[in-house]
Amino acid sequence: MRADRKKSVAIYAARPVRGQIIAKSLALCGIRVTLDDDPEAAIRKIESGAAALLVVDVNNHLQEEIELVRGMATHLADCLLVTHTDPRDRDVLEEMGVDRTRCIGGPLDPEQTFVAVDAFFAADDGPPPADQSTGKEKGRLKARGRRARKAFQRALKAPDRRVWRWWTKLIRGLQMLRPVRTMAVSGAILAAGALAGYLFWCLSTLPDIDRLNHYSPFKATKLYSYGNQLLAELYEQRRTPVPLDRIPVHVRQAFIAIEDARYFQHSGIDPIRIAGALWADIKAGGFRQGGSTITQQLSKMIFLKPEKTMTRKIKEMAIALMLERRYSKDRILELYLNQAYFGCQAYGLQAAAEAYFGKPSDRLTLAEGALLAALPKAPNAYSPFQNPERARRRRDHVLQRMQVNGFLSSDEYRQATGADLPSVFHERAYRSPYFVDYCQKYLEETYGDRLNTSGLTVYTTLDARLQAAAEAAILKGMAALEARGVVGVQAALVALALDTGHIKAMVGGTDYDRTQFNRAAQALRQPGSAFKPFVYLAALQKGYQTDSHIQDMPVTIAVNNGRQTWRPRNYTGRFNGEVTVKEALTRSLNAATVNLALQVGLTDIIGTAHKVGIRSKIHAVYPSVLGASEVTLLELAAAYGALATGRRIEPVCLDRIIDKASATIWDPGTEPATILPSSAVAGIREMLAAVVSDGTGRRALALERTVYGKTGTTNGNADALFVGFDDRLVVGVWVGRDSREPIGPKETGARAALPIWVEFMRQVPVEGMRVAALGSP
Amino acid sequence: MAPGSMTTRRKTARSSGGGGPSIGLDIGTANIVAYRNGQSEKGTQMEANAFFTVPSMPNTRKILEDKAVRFFEKDERLHILGNAAEEFANILGGTTRRPMEDGLVNLKEDDGIQVIQAILDPMVPEPAQKGQPLWFSVPGDPLDRNGAVLFNESIFKTYLKGRGYTPRPINEAMAVVVSELSDQHATGIGISMGGGMCNICFSYLSIPAVTYSIQKGGDFIDQTVGRSVGEPATKIKAIKEQELDLSVAPRNNIEHGLHAAYDDLFASLAESLARVLRGSDNVPRLNQALPIVLSGGTVLPPGSRERFAACLGEVDLPVRVAKVVQARNPLYATAKGAYMMAVAEDES
Incomplete structure (x- = not known):
């Protein structure tokens, strides 16, 4: 116990x-x-x-x-x-x-x-x-x-105490030495300890080079048309990574010759080169030559800050050694060529080849490759656009180094040194700029700042052929207006596919370089009579027929809380008494429309307009039925799409988005929902066809096929519109001035906007487009 | 087995007994992590503890099924779960909903419990042998709200029991100590900064002597900054996770806001740590200085450790701090600690 x-x-x-x-x-x-x-x-x-x-x-x-x-x-x-x-x-x-x-x-x-x-x-x-x-x-x-x-x-304490025991033994050993020797040894140990401590500190704060396994440089996002035509690139760093096997051997040799001739002999650090650089510095009496290998430069570019300190240099060397142990020479060279900065916002060889020569890297000639190899040391100083003479000397120096290293024959050297330098900077494509801006705004809301760095491939809905037709039609329309003495006006056009809502063409103005305001998607303008079909649609849904009779008589409506009265007048100034619903819309009779609106009710009309796609606020006042409330051309066109099909058309600018891992991350695949009864759709189509055959849209008869639409003109001819459709597309055209001043005398929707619409529809290829799967009408 | 009986030996081996591989579970406001297979961390799963609701339409359902996205349908709505929810929310410009809030089950979300269980189901397969122990993290009582976590704990206990496990709770920050300080007799301070709250545990020889939480975390930062700069919290979260570096000067308004919010969070944390430790009878007098380990998604931005250490310097702690370190994998540390407890129990 x-x-x-x-x-x-x-x-x-x-x-x-x-x-x-x-x-x-x-x-x-x-x-x-x-x-x-x-x-x-x-x-x-x-x-x-x-x-x-x-x-x-x-x-x-x-x-x-x-x-x-x-x-x-x-x-x-x-x-x-x-x-x-x-x-x-x-x-x-x-x-x-x-x-x-x-x-x-x-x-x-x-x-x-x-x-x-x-x-x-x-x-x-x-x-x-x-x-x-x-x-x-x-x-x-x-x-x-x-x-x-x-x-x-x-x-x-933590279990491992071996270090402490070793230190104790060391101290005891030192105590037995004579004092002077002890001091000398202690001093040496302290110095070595301090150096070792410094090195240890440098190396203990090294970044994790495994990051390179998942290394993903900033990459431009590319926007393509529906037919794969490059529209624009969005980037912070213009860069397109390219594998090494797509870089010509002579281009790789140019970089090796000028940057690191012993690249394939060393293990990340080149002592011979360092010694040579040191000797050159001593002779020059200052820092003139760097001894960094390509691997060291890559270490600096990816892992370190560009500071000139001993610590950074030690880290750079340590990382270079680690990289060489982990990765092949080819992989390191590939990373370097894709990472280096060449000036003109071009990062990586592919972007540089496109910026300086307008061609991909696999088509670079010897002289071109040598010039690009000359640039990373000082992109601005050796820029062929800013300092052509220095650029030529540096390029020739690269070629000389290639010859010295056995990469070139004398003949090849002579031939290459005789090549011209590039003189024109090749900017990246920026086609259909208003549409690209529209897509960019949408994409930025979704992806934020990542948009310019994530390397997305964005397939848009734009049809390059229709876009070209739209731009040509606008140009022609503007020329016709100028011929009539009307100058300084703007125009916009938007075309949507009826089956999907895809935006097939969008022109937001006559000159993007002068003004980037998108009048198709951003401008809020009065639609005038182009709004009337929504009044008639509401009436059809309340039981009116196209041959129902309504009154085209003077009507007085109190506005402004009864302080004023409003008496709508017809364009001709005459009233026609009893007319059919169809006749009223065909002839765009204002008084008849307001009388009809009084019967149908403002709430139902506004509700109908919103239901078919008008998103902007419609003021609950009777002038709204004649188009006094402002809308965008894009929403008006989408709403006409609903009149054409009975389905709600949402304008869509993107078809699909693919990330840099080739995964599809956007694929909407939704179908428009049916929102209108087929009888109402049939009635409104009958009336809009009559507008073309017998009314204000007769100019569209020139197309010699069935089309539907409605003109719109606002007070004083400040806005002229035509919005119409066939069986595949709904197209809206607007003409006006940004200042909202009159376009010109008699410049109505039928005269200023409709010819552009007709010209565009004339250019629309009849074959080769998907035919809309329309409803029964 | 209580945390106090955890041995100090590093145990990360795959369990062979007990009927199946051990799992450690971290059920956080922002993420759920199921830790398996020891140091390699292979097989460890992390899912966002979030969902995103879209109207139920045949076409939408087909897209989700084609893409193997996890969802369930209720009241003509499709609840998209986990990481996919965040992806969809980003694409569609919406905001995900959280079944947990401030570290606890969000009782304002009618479907919250069902959503968590749906996320957990594939992460916690039924055990090969009924009654296999499964350790899961629970938050400490929020300051001044004793007992607040009991309901939370009982929900998960009931669920795990229903799956065939013997549920074992471990304080979230204690799990961090177990994971990161097992070679120091599990003595030190573990701090887990998650989405909804910060959990703190003062552990002495693997005894969770003081545990508590404050209901501020990553979400607090996102919302505070979002409100002050007029941007959605999801955007702030994305910037915080992808770009923020607290060791360099802020470059824009959002980064200014994030720096300020982090400082506020760290200052609150340091102040609470001093106050709670000073007021506790359970903090022993120690001659040795203690390590502090930071973990959780909120400490991922570079410079977090240094900023927090600076805030600690401003308060008077009753224990000396040897160093402030970041967990080897801040996102997995809690789940790994729970896993190590499971392996230790299995081997004992």
Whole structure:
């Protein structure tokens, strides 16, 4: 039993976490412990001899816990250790009979507790010899306490203490040397230690080169038309990565010759080159030549900041060595050629070849490759556009280095040095700019800043043939207006596919370079009579027929809260009495339309217009039925698409988006929903066909096929519109001035806008386009 | 088995007993991580704890099925789950919804519990042997809201029991200590900064002596900055995760806002740490300085560690701090700690 008791401690703590802390600490130092949540169980362990010492942890501000200690002290004073929260109560505990040396107050102190436990067991090991004085005994206990503290701290430290032992041995060894030698050795060690520390610090803060496995440089996003014609590139860094096997050998050799001739011999660092550069610097009396290999340059470009410090240089070398161990020479060269900056916002060889020569990198000639190899050192200084003479000298130097390194014959060298430098910067394509802007705005809302760096391939809905036709039609229309003495006007056109809502053509103005405001998608203008079909559609849905009779009579409507009156007049100034619904729309009779609107109700008309696709606010006043509320041409065209098909047409500018991992991340694939009954669609189509055959749209008869549409002209001829459709496309045309001043006398929708519409529809290829799957009408 | 009985030996081996491979589960506001297979982290899954609702249309359903996107249908709406939800929200310009908020199950979301379970189902396959222990993370009680996490814990316990496991909760920050400080007797301070809250655990010899949480995290940063610059929180989150570097000067208004919000969060955290540790009887007097480990998605931006260390310098802690380190994989640290507990239990 004595053996079991030895170094066995029973613990009771009123708060379990504190008990666990004491128990774990003692156990860590080799003490056998049991933790009880019942004080009686802990006492029984002492009484039964299972434990020699009882450790009790209490909050001595709580009376019941103090009473608990008092009870224990009565029977177990000799084997009781109390840890308590308030050190001021030590006297109180002593009065209860607890040994003062076994009261540990204040914050829980595992180390002090262990020292006290160890001291208890030291006493328990047996009394000191009788002849020893009290002073010696105190000293012995103090030494034991110190040892206990050290033992506790050692136990709590991380398990590996080999370094400490080695250091201790070293120090002991040094102590045996003579003082002078010791100082010299110590100095050397300190210096070496400092150097080693510095190197260690440099190397310990190296970036993770595994990032290169997932390395993804900023890459331009490309927008294509529906027929795969490149429309535009959106980028922060103009870059198109290209694999090494698509870079001609002579181009690679040009870079190796000028940047790192021993590239295939070294392991990331070239000591010979460094020594040569150092010698050149010494001779020049300053920093003239760098000794960086291609691998070091890549390390700097990808992993480090472009600062000129010793630390950066050490890191650059270390990373270069690591890269060479991890990656092949070809892979490193490929990364370098795709990463380097060549000026003119061109990053990587492919972008540089396109910017300087307007061709892909696999078609670069020897002289062209040499010029590009000349650029990364100082793209602006050696730019053929800014400093042609310096660029030529640098290029010839590259060619000379190629010859020296055996990459060129004398003939090839002579021939290449005679080649001309490029003189024209090849900008990237920016076709159909208004449409590209429209797509970009949409894409930016979705992808934010990533758009210009994510390397997306965006297939738009634009049909390049129809876009060309639209631009030509606008040009022709403008020329006709100028011939009539009308100058300074703007025009816009938008064409949507009826089956999908795809925007097939969009012209937002007559000259993008002068003004980028998109009048097809952004301009809010009054549609005039082009709004009327929505009034008639609402009427058809309320039971009117195309041959129902309505009144084309003067009507007076109070406006402005009754302070004014409004009397709509017809364009001719005459009123026609009773007319059919169809006749009223065909002849665009204002009075008849307002009279009809009074019957149908403004709320239903506005609701119908919104239902078919008008998104802009329509003011709940009667002038709105004659087109006084402003809308965009794009929403008007989309709403006419609903009149044509009975389905809600949402303008769509994107067909699909593919990310740089070739995954399709946008593929809408939704179909327009049917929103109008077929009878209403048939009625409105009949009336819009009559507008062309017998009304204000007669100019469209020149197409010699069935088309539908409606003219629109606003007060003072400030806006002229024609919106119409055939069985595949709905097309809107607007002509007007940005200042909202009149276009010119008699320049109505029929005269200014309709010819452009007709010209565009004339150019639309009848074959080769998908035929809309229309509804029953 | 309580966290206190965790041995200090590094245990990351694949479990062979107990009926199947061990899993450690971290159920956070922003992400759910199921950790498997030890150090290689192969097979570890992380899914956004989010969903995105679209109207149920045959065409939409077909697209989701074709793309193998996980969703379920309820009340004529399709609930797209996990990472796919964020992808769809980004494409369609919407915002995902969260079944958890401020670290706890979001009771304002009617379908929240169902969504979490649907996300968890494929991550937590039924065990080969019924009753296999599964350790999962639970948050600490928010300051001044004792007992707030009990409901949360019981929901997941019930779910995991239903899947055939014996659920074992572990404090989220304690799991970080287990994962990152096991070679230091699991002694130190673990801090898990997630989307909804920051969890803090002072651990001494693997005993979670003090645990608590503050209900501020990554979402707080996104929303605060979003409100102040007038941008949606999702955009702020994307910028924070992809571009933010707290070690360099901010380049625009959004980055200014993010720097300020991070400083505010770190200052709150440091101040609470000092206050809670000072007020606790469970913090022992220690001669040794302790490490602090930071984990969670919110500490991913470079410079977070240094910024937090600077804030710590402004407060008076009752323990000395040896160093502030970032977890080896901040996104997986909690789940890895839970996994290590599972392996330790399995081996004991």
